[in-house]
Amino acid sequence: MLADIVDALRCPLCAEPLALVDRSLACPARHSFDVARQGYANLLPGGARPGTADTSEMVRARSAFLGAGHFAPLAAALGSLLRGTGRILDAGAGTGYYLAAVLNADSVGIALDLSKHAARRAARAHPRIGAVVADLWQDLPLRSASVDAVLNVFAPRNAAEYRRVLRPDGALFTVTPSSRHLGPLIAELGLLTVDDRKNERTDDALAGHFALASRDTLDLTADLGHAEIATLVGMGPSAHHVPADDLAERIAKLPDPFPVPLSFVLSVYR
Template identity: 90%
Template sequence: MLADVLDALRCPLCAEALTLGGRSLTCPGGHSFDVARQGYANLLPGGARPGTADTPEMVRARDAFLGAGHFAPLAAALAGRLSGAGRILDAGAGTGHYLAAALAPGSTGIALDLSKHAARRAARAHPRIGAVVADLWQDLPLRAASVDAILNVFAPRNAVEYRRVLRPDGALHTVTPSSRHLGPLIAELGLLTVDDRKNERTDDTLAGSFTLASRDTLDLTADLGHAEIATLVGMGPSAHHVPADDLAERIGKLPDPFPVPLSFVLSVYR
């Protein structure tokens, strides 16, 4: 709930503290922001545009695929790494799936995402999650040193802002795909590729604000049916690049089920 994380939030226009009253968040400067009936707050400044926010279809696909447990080992690994963190920021939270799995008794979570459709689901993912619509590339609507850990799964990395809102002894936990992720599906379906320098580019993006503390790879294989493969593609960036009819035709040519490699790089920065 927003009330559980209110002390960490700030006005995106003047950086003052926010007060929750009814269906709005207000600051001493007179700025007001709506709280949707589904429980999330929209803290995009006036005039901000949703840009590349996940569509309703992408959010539904992600909810269905993650809910089926295909990435459960990844969620479990992240929960273990985040054990002991009192307040966790999930930057680019999507449906809140990983954040909900990571919250221990007494801990709270802030789910930030540009998509209001994702925020709706994140607000319901756990009773101690406060969901907020915000742009990760802009100044975050959070106070300095207000979170113990940051979770960033397949999402943009705003190094300067992540360092500002993270407590000095906290850690940034990122998850990126390795070049092995999805394996033969990439060529068979014409999906976006992951280059071999992904880790290096991630480190470069965070350099100056964070130093790499550890890095591990989690490799899995999932036997997926045709419908599950369509859902997997539909929840990621390739959903924007492969026409639906072409995708269905290509998937139809695959064995059913089809073994799909899932490969994740888990990095910790301090």
């Protein structure tokens, strides 16, 4: 709920602290932001555009895929890494699936996403999640040193802002695909590949703000039906790379179900 996280929020227009007043968030400079009836707040500055935010159809498909449990081992691994963490920011939270999985009785979560459709679901994903619509590439609507951990799963990494909002002893937890992710699907469907230097490039992008503390790889295999494969592809960067008709034709040629390798790199930065 927003009441659990409001003390971490700041106005996106003037950076003053926000307070929850009736059904809105307001700052001392009298900037006000309505809280939607679904429980999330939109803190995009005036005139900002949602751009590449996930549509309602994309969010619905992603929710169904994650709800089927295909990525449950990844969520469990993140839960082990973040056990005992107080306030967690999920930057690029989507439906709130991973954030809900890592929260325990003593923690609260802040779900930031550019999509209002994702924020609606994140606000309902767990009773101690406060969901906010915000652009990860801009200044985050959070006070400095206000969170204990930043979770970043397949989402943009704004190193300077993540460091600003983290407490000095906090950590950034990222999940990226390894070069083994999706295996034969890449050639069969003409998908984008993950190069072998992705970890190195991620480290370089965070350098100056974060240093790598640990890194592990999680390898799984999921037997997916054709519809699930289409959803999985639609959740990644290849969604805009392969024409929909071409993708459907290629998927139809695969065995049903088809064993799909899932390979994730879990990194911790401090």
